[in-house]
Amino acid sequence: MPVxxxxxxxxSFSRNEVVSSISLKVEKGEIFGFLGRNGAGKTTFVNMxxxxxxxxxxxxxxxxxxxxxxxxxxxxxxxxxxxTFYDHLSAKDHLxxxxxxxxxxxxxSKIEEVLRAVGLIGHEKKKVGxxxxxxxxxLGIAQALIHDPELLFLDEPTSGVDAESAIHIQRLILxxxxxxxxxxxxxxxxxxxxxxxxxxAIMKEGHIHSTGxxxxxxxxxxxxxxxxxxxxxxxKKEQKENIKNxxxxxxxxxxxxxxxxxxxxxxxxPTIVHALSKEGIDIFAVHVHEPSLQEIFLRx
Amino acid sequence: MWAIxxxxxxxxxKGFKPVLIISILLGMAMVSTRLGAAFPDEIEGVTQKxxxxxxxxxxITLFGILFVFALSHSVVNKEIESKTIRFLVTKTSRxxxxxxxxxxxxxxxxxxxxxxxxxxxxxxxxxxLTNYIEIMIFLLYSISAAFLLSNTVPKSSQSMFIGLIxxxxxxxxxxxxxxxxxxxxxxxxxxxxxxxxxxxxxxQGVPLLFAALFIVLSLYLFKRRDx
Ligand SMILES: Nc1ncnc2c1ncn2[C@@H]1O[C@H](COP(=O)(O)OP(=O)(O)OP(=O)(O)O)[C@@H](O)[C@H]1O
Ligand SMILES: [Mg+2]
Numbered sequence: 001m002p003v004x005x006x007x008x009x010x011x012s013f014s015r016n017e018v019v020s021s022i023s024l025k026v027e028k029g030e031i032f033g034f035l036g037r038n039g040a041g042k043t044t045f046v047n048m049x050x051x052x053x054x055x056x057x058x059x060x061x062x063x064x065x066x067x068x069x070x071x072x073x074x075x076x077x078x079x080x081x082x083x084t085f086y087d088h089l090s091a092k093d094h095l096x097x098x099x100x101x102x103x104x105x106x107x108x109s110k111i112e113e114v115l116r117a118v119g120l121i122g123h124e125k126k127k128v129g130x131x132x133x134x135x136x137x138x139l140g141i142a143q144a145l146i147h148d149p150e151l152l153f154l155d156e157p158t159s160g161v162d163a164e165s166a167i168h169i170q171r172l173i174l175x176x177x178x179x180x181x182x183x184x185x186x187x188x189x190x191x192x193x194x195x196x197x198x199x200x201a202i203m204k205e206g207h208i209h210s211t212g213x214x215x216x217x218x219x220x221x222x223x224x225x226x227x228x229x230x231x232x233x234x235x236k237k238e239q240k241e242n243i244k245n246x247x248x249x250x251x252x253x254x255x256x257x258x259x260x261x262x263x264x265x266x267x268x269x270p271t272i273v274h275a276l277s278k279e280g281i282d283i284f285a286v287h288v289h290e291p292s293l294q295e296i297f298l299r300x
Numbered sequence: 301m302w303a304i305x306x307x308x309x310x311x312x313x314k315g316f317k318p319v320l321i322i323s324i325l326l327g328m329a330m331v332s333t334r335l336g337a338a339f340p341d342e343i344e345g346v347t348q349k350x351x352x353x354x355x356x357x358x359x360i361t362l363f364g365i366l367f368v369f370a371l372s373h374s375v376v377n378k379e380i381e382s383k384t385i386r387f388l389v390t391k392t393s394r395x396x397x398x399x400x401x402x403x404x405x406x407x408x409x410x411x412x413x414x415x416x417x418x419x420x421x422x423x424x425x426x427x428x429l430t431n432y433i434e435i436m437i438f439l440l441y442s443i444s445a446a447f448l449l450s451n452t453v454p455k456s457s458q459s460m461f462i463g464l465i466x467x468x469x470x471x472x473x474x475x476x477x478x479x480x481x482x483x484x485x486x487x488x489x490x491x492x493x494x495x496x497x498x499x500x501x502x503x504q505g506v507p508l509l510f511a512a513l514f515i516v517l518s519l520y521l522f523k524r525r526d527x
Pocket of ligand 2: 042043044081155
C-alpha cells in the first residue's frame with residue numbers, strides 16, 4: 001500500500017506552471033529522496049502534499065485517506081523549506097505548543113528526548129530569537145518529530161547545519177526508517193541521498209525526469225564505464241605500444257602503470273582481461289568505476 | 301484550536317500597546333464611576349447607572365475599532381509573513397487556526413472589558429450586564445473586521461496603515477451618515493455598529509450578523525491561500 005500517491009499533481013503560480021502533472025508513489029518504510037536544481041519545483045511539490053499550498057489540479061492521497069488531509073495531519077510531520085519561529089518562545093515552549101496544536105500533547109520526557117535526538121539539549125530554555133540558522137533547522141526537525149508521525153516530509157533537513165550534525169541527522173533519519181516511518185526528503189547533498197535514500201526521483205523544470213533506486217538510476221545512466229586495470233609498475237614502453245594495438249577499438253589512457261579503458265558494457269571486461277593475460281601481462285587489480293549520483297545528476 | 305486560542309490571548313497581553321489600552325479603559329471607567337457617584341440624580345436623560353459606564357462606553361465607541369485594529373490588524377498576515385503559519389497549517393485545519401485565533405482575541409477583550417466592569421460594579425454596587433453585552437457586540441464587530449482586514453491585506457505594515465485610516469474614518473463617517481439624508485453616505489450607518497446600539501433588543505444584535513459575515517469571508521479567503 002503506498003503511503004504517498006499523487007496523480008497528475010500540478011501547481012501554477014499565475015499561469016506559470018511550476019509543477020507539471022506529477023504522478024508518484026512512495027511505499028511505507030521508504031526514504032524517498034527528491035532531487036533537482038534550484039527552482040525545479042521540489043518545495044512546491046512537497047508544500048502541496050503537506051497542505052501548505054493548494055494544488056491547481058490533480059489528486060493526492062496520503063496514508064490512504066482520500067477524504068480530508070486535515071484528518072491525517074496529526075500522523076504527518078513536516079519540516080518546511082524555510083522557517084522562522086516565534087522569537088519570544090523557547091525551543092521547549094515551541095514543542096509544547098505545536099504538540100497541543102496537533103492535538104497530541106506530549107510529556108516533558110518526550111520533548112527532552114526529541115531535543116536530544118536533534119542535538120538541541122542544553123538550549124531548550126533559550127529564546128529562539130537568539131538561535132543560529134542551524135539551530136533553527138534542528139528545531140524544525142524536532143517539531144516535525146514531536147508528535148511521533150508515521151510519515152515525514154523533510155525539505156532539505158541537513159542544509160545549513162555543520163558536518164557533524166548533518167551526519168547525526170542522517171543517522172536519525174535511518175533510525176526513524178528502522179522504526180517503520182516513511183520519509184520523503186529533498187536535498188542538494190548527493191552523497192547523503194546516495195547513502196541513505198532507498199529510492200530517488202530527479203525533478204527538472206516541474207517534471208519528474210527519472211525515478212528509481214540508486215542501482216536502477218546507475219544502470220539507466222551508465223552509458224560508459226571506466227575500467228581501471230593495475231599492471232606491473234615495471235611495464236615497458238613497447239609493452240604499452242602492444243596493448244594499444246591490442247585494444248585498438250577502445251579508447252585507452254595511461255596513468256603511470258594504470259591502464260584506463262572505457263567500455264560500453266560490463267561484458268567487455270573479461271575479453272579485455274583475457275587479451276592482456278594472453279600477451280603475458282600480469283594484472284594486479286581490476287576496478288570498475290561506477291558513476292556516482294553526482295555524475296548522473298550532472299548529466300541531467 | 302484551544303491551544304491557538306490561549307496562545308493568541310496570552311500574546312495579546314504582551315508588550316506596550318495592551319498596557320496602554322488597558323490603562324486608558326480602566327482610567328475612563330474610574331473617571332465615570334466618580335461621575336456617577338457625584339451625580340446621583342438623572343441629568344438630561346442620563347441615569348446614574350448610565351453615568352457609571354459612560355466613560356467606558358464613550359471610549360469604546362470612539363476608539364474601540366482603533367484599539368482592536370491596533371492589536372489585531374496583523375493577527376493572520378504576520379504569521380504568513382514570518383511563515384510560522386506553516387507549522388500550524390501542517391498540524392491542524394485552517395478553520396481551527398482562524399477560529400482559534402478569533403476566540404483568543406475575543407477572550408482577551410472579554411477579560412479586559414470584564415475587568416473594567418468588575419471595577420465599575422464594585423464601586424457602583426450595580427450590575428451593568430446590558431452595557432457589558434453592548435460593548436462586547438461592538439467589539440465582536442471590530443474583531444471580525446480586523447480579521448477580515450488581516451486576511452485581505454498581505455503585509456502587516458500595510459494592514460497597520462489601512463487599519464489606522466479605517467479606525468479613524470469609520471466612527472467619523474458613521475456619525476455623518478447618522479445625521480445625513482444624502483444617499484451616498486446614509487447607507488454607511490447600516491453597516492457600522494453605532495446605529496444599532498440605539499435600537500432595542502433584537503436589532504441591537506445586527507452587528508453580530510456582520511461579524512459572522514466577516515468571519516465567514518475571512519475563513520473563505522484563508523482556506524484558499526498558499527503559504
Ligand atoms: N509563491 C510563489 N509564487 C510564484 N512563484 C513561485 C512561488 N513559489 C515558488 N515559485 C517558483 O516556483 C519555482 C519552483 O520553486 P521551488 O521553491 O519549488 O523550487 P525548489 O526545487 O524547491 O528549489 P530550491 O532547490 O532552491 O529549494 C521557482 O521558479 C519559483 O520561482
Ligand atoms: Mg526548495
